[in-house]
Structures are given as structure tokens and as C-alpha cells.
Amino acid sequence: MDFNLTEQQEMFQKEVRKFAEAELTPLVDIMDKQNDFPHEIRPKLAAMNLYGIPFDPKYGGAGSDHVSLILALEEIAKILAPLAIHIQLQEVVNDRFNKLATEEQKLQWMIPICEGTKVGCFGFTEPDTGSNPKMLKTTAVEENDCYVLNGTKRFITNAPWADVMCVFAKLEGDISLFFVETDLPGFSTSPKMDKLGLRGTDLSDVILEDVRVPKDHLMGGKGGKxxxxxxxxxxxxxxxxxxxxxxxxxxxxxxxxxxxxxxxxxxxxxxxxxxxxxxxxxxxxxxxxxxxxxxxxxxxxxxxxxxxxxxxxxxxxxxxxxxxxxxxxxxxxxxxxxxxxxxxxxxxxxxxxxxxxxxxxxxxxxxxxxxxx
Structure with a gap:
């Protein structure tokens, strides 16, 4: 049992700490007082490889580990917690693509997310459930060459300006997972929430009204998700x-x-x-x-x-x-x-x-x- 960080982890921790103190401190009022997200920081986060810490470099990641990920989030949150939430969501979305998507889809989405040119969001929570999958009401219906999605997702971070969303929905009575481009017809978001803390993270509902996604957007096959x-x-x-x-x-x-x-x-x-x-x-x-x-x-x-x-x-x-x-x-x-x-x-x-x-x-x-x- 070794409680010591590796030399590489310690160096990375110090680099992120220095970056956070210099680059994020000026953004505190923008996020907390103005409740706005400072998009100009995204290329800088990507340059530090903060969007893809544990992922393979061929998909734009840093090829590191989860200990390094939490070291980075600790340092970021010490200065500006809502920005750490934004980074976390990119890691979670990329992880779904990494484990369930085809090779082509990984290259299509993971690289630009890691580069900060695309943003993902994650959609499970709904108005009637945040933890019980049995209560999920969003549905997917197979129709010719696509799936038709209907439902509402609640408390979705990054939703107002995300490019892609991982959506959990019931397909043939079982839970399936889809990725959905946010510019598809029928995809819309509510006004962002004005909340107590973690301000500037842009939280909103996502409304899916007859959103048609290609069949290859079903991640990891039908059901069992x-x-x-x-x-x-x-x-x-x-x-x-x-x-x-x-x-x-x-x-x-x-x-x-x-x-x-x-x-x-x-x-x-x-x-x-x-x-x-x-x-x-x-x-x-x-x-x-x-x-x-x-x-x-x-x-x-x-x-x-x-x-x-x-x-x-x-x-x-x-x-x-x-x-x-x-x-x-x-x-x-x-x-x-x-x-x-x-x-x-x-x-x-x-x-x-x-x-x-x-x-x-x-x-x-x-x-x-x-x-x-």
C-alpha cells in the first residue's frame, strides 16, 4: 500500500494549481455574480488536456489515470467549483463514447470534446426521477431507418450550448442509451436555472419532441444500459x-x-x-x-x-x-x-x-x- 503520488502526478497537480490560480481567479465573478459561462476559457482548458485526462491520446486524451483526474478537479474546484463541474461532464460523456461507441464515433466526438471545440451533456434525470431507472419516461420508438425520441430531461448541465447529448430512454421496455446531436429538429432547451451555488454552469431542461436519430446513434445495442x-x-x-x-x-x-x-x-x-x-x-x-x-x-x-x-x-x-x-x-x-x-x-x-x-x-x-x- 503506497500513499505517495507518482512524480508525474505531482508535477501535473502543480501545473493545474498554477493554471487555476492564474487563469480562473479572474473568472469567479463572471460565473458566480453574472451567472454566465466564460467560453473563452475552453481552449485553455483543452490546451491543459483537462477534458480528456484518462483517455487514449489517439482520441485526444492525455493517456493518464483517474487519480490524475481527481487531482486536477480538486485544484480547479479550489478556485472555481462550477468550472470543475463543466470539466467533469466532458469526462463523463467521453467515457460513454469510449466504452460504448464505434471506432468511427469515438474519433468523431471524443477528439473535438477533448480539444474543447465540441461540448457534451448527459441526460438521465427527468422531472419525475433522478435515481430510479424504472420511472424513466423518455421513450425511443424504432421507425424505419431511425429512432424517434420523446421526453423531458431535467437539470442538464451545459445543455443550452452543448453539441451532443447522451440520452437514456426506454426502448421496447428496457433502458437504452443514444447520442443525440443538439441541432436536430425537435431538440430544445428551457431557460437556464438561476440557482443557489455552482452558478454559471448553465443548467436547464431538455425537451425532445419527435427527435429522429439515425440507428447507429444507439450506443452498445438495445437495452441493458x-x-x-x-x-x-x-x-x-x-x-x-x-x-x-x-x-x-x-x-x-x-x-x-x-x-x-x-x-x-x-x-x-x-x-x-x-x-x-x-x-x-x-x-x-x-x-x-x-x-x-x-x-x-x-x-x-x-x-x-x-x-x-x-x-x-x-x-x-x-x-x-x-x-x-x-x-x-x-x-x-x-x-x-x-x-x-x-x-x-x-x-x-x-x-x-x-x-x-x-x-x-x-x-x-x-x-x-x-x-x-
Whole structure:
């Protein structure tokens, strides 16, 4: 058991940290205050190979591993979490193409996504379900040389300006997966949502009205795609956990910085025992979360990525992130609710992660169902 990062992983982590501090810091207000996505950053993300970290270079990827992926997302989220969400979605979409598409389709879509010239989005969640595939209402009907898709997808990141979407739909009573070009007739999106945190990620509904897709857009054959959904969810849970580690690191640093400069009776509040307790809790929970997340990434690189392991990681790390950011806010006192301080944004962003890729309550159900009995 080796807890050390490789030299290559450490170098990559430092490069991403330097990139994030220089290039993403100026974008914070654009995303959080204006609720806009800064598209000018996409070529820079692609130049860093952040859209295709674990994929084969022949498909535009970096040929690296999932540990490197979560190291990058941690550093990105420390500066600007919603941008990490955008990157995560490209990794998830590319992973579906990598595992289920034909060689021609991989070259057609994975390369431009990795290059940042095309954007993908992922469509499972619907108005009536976010975790139960049996409740899926989007349908696909075979018709001559195509499939006709109808339904509504909800909370779809990147949807307003994506080029392609992975769509889960019921075909002949079983779950199938299609890729759908967003410029096809019948494909439309609702106005983007104005939400609490992770602002600027452009979340909206996708409406499919008699969208006709060629038969070769059915990925991996008819039916049986519940396993493909679970596989995608494990990647999502892992990526979200890494981003929460970045948020916690940022919160701890902000809390220390504030405590060192905020004076009370001619001495910094950092010297107060009450502040010591808060900072100690933050630091210990951060380290526990970081190593649980790193372990999950290591397991995935070994081909061991059970739903239970990823659900445990996601449950612990996302709920802990809310606690850590809340304690960081406590260190700031009343100033913690002021938008002049970064901790206010970090707390709003952290809360979002408890609700993505299945709520904490769903994670508990996934875990309990897989406990030995």
C-alpha cells in the first residue's frame, strides 16, 4: 500500500494549481455574480488536456489515470467549483463514447470534446426521477431507418450550448442509451436555472419532441444500459467528491487567513481556543475526505469501482464539505455571510454537492442495500 503520488502526478497537480490560480481567479465573478459561462476559457482548458485526462491520446486524451483526474478537479474546484463541474461532464460523456461507441464515433466526438471545440451533456434525470431507472419516461420508438425520441430531461448541465447529448430512454421496455446531436429538429432547451451555488454552469431542461436519430446513434445495442448508467454514476460521484476536497481546502485557507488578520483585544482571533477547535475540525475532516477520495480513484484505476465504495465516498465527502465550509463561515463570524468574503460563495457551492448525482439519502440507500447480511 503506497500513499505517495507518482512524480508525474505531482508535477501535473502543480501545473493545474498554477493554471487555476492564474487563469480562473479572474473568472469567479463572471460565473458566480453574472451567472454566465466564460467560453473563452475552453481552449485553455483543452490546451491543459483537462477534458480528456484518462483517455487514449489517439482520441485526444492525455493517456493518464483517474487519480490524475481527481487531482486536477480538486485544484480547479479550489478556485472555481462550477468550472470543475463543466470539466467533469466532458469526462463523463467521453467515457460513454469510449466504452460504448464505434471506432468511427469515438474519433468523431471524443477528439473535438477533448480539444474543447465540441461540448457534451448527459441526460438521465427527468422531472419525475433522478435515481430510479424504472420511472424513466423518455421513450425511443424504432421507425424505419431511425429512432424517434420523446421526453423531458431535467437539470442538464451545459445543455443550452452543448453539441451532443447522451440520452437514456426506454426502448421496447428496457433502458437504452443514444447520442443525440443538439441541432436536430425537435431538440430544445428551457431557460437556464438561476440557482443557489455552482452558478454559471448553465443548467436547464431538455425537451425532445419527435427527435429522429439515425440507428447507429444507439450506443452498445438495445437495452441493458442500467449498468452503463451505474458506471457513469461512479465516475460522477468520484469527480464530485474531488471537487468537495478542493472546496474544503479553500475554506480552511480562507478561515486561517481571516483568523490571522482579524484582531480581538489587540491579538488575532487565531489565538483563541474556540477558533483552534474550529480549524482543527476543518483540517481533520479535510484530510479524511481527501484520502477517502484518493482511495476511490485508486480503486477505479485498478478496475474496482463498486457503487458501494463510490456511494460511501460521495456521502461522506459531500456532507463533510458542508460542515467544513460552515465552520469556516463560523470563523468569519457575521462577516461570513457577506459576499465580500470568499467563504460565502464556498458555502453555497458546497451545499449543491449534497444534491448532485443522487442526494445523500439516495447514497445511504445504495450503501445499505450492498452491506453483507
Amino acid at each position: 442500467f449498468d452503463a448508467l451505474k458506471d457513469a454514476m461512479t465516475i460522477g460521484k468520484l469527480c464530485l467528491s474531488a471537487q468537495c476536497v478542493g472546496l474544503m481546502q479553500a475554506s480552511l485557507e480562507e478561515a486561517i487567513k481571516y483568523a490571522m488578520t482579524r484582531m480581538h483585544f489587540d491579538e488575532p482571533i487565531f489565538n483563541l481556543q474556540a477558533i483552534h477547535w474550529l480549524l482543527a475540525e476543518m483540517a481533520s475532516r479535510l484530510e479524511a475526505s481527501r484520502w477517502l477520495t484518493y482511495r476511490a480513484a485508486f480503486l477505479k484505476d485498478q478496475g474496482i469501482d463498486t457503487i458501494k465504495d463510490m456511494a460511501i465516498t460521495k456521502l461522506f465527502v459531500t456532507s463533510t464539505a458542508v460542515d467544513v465550509c460552515r465552520w469556516g463561515m463560523q470563523v468569519h463570524g457575521a462577516y461570513g455571510i457577506s459576499k465580500e468574503y470568499k467563504i460565502e460563495r464556498l458555502f453555497r457551492d458546497a451545499k449543491m454537492y449534497e444534491l448532485l448525482e443522487g442526494t445523500s439519502e439516495i447514497q445511504r440507500e445504495l450503501i445499505v442495500k450492498r452491506l453483507p447480511r
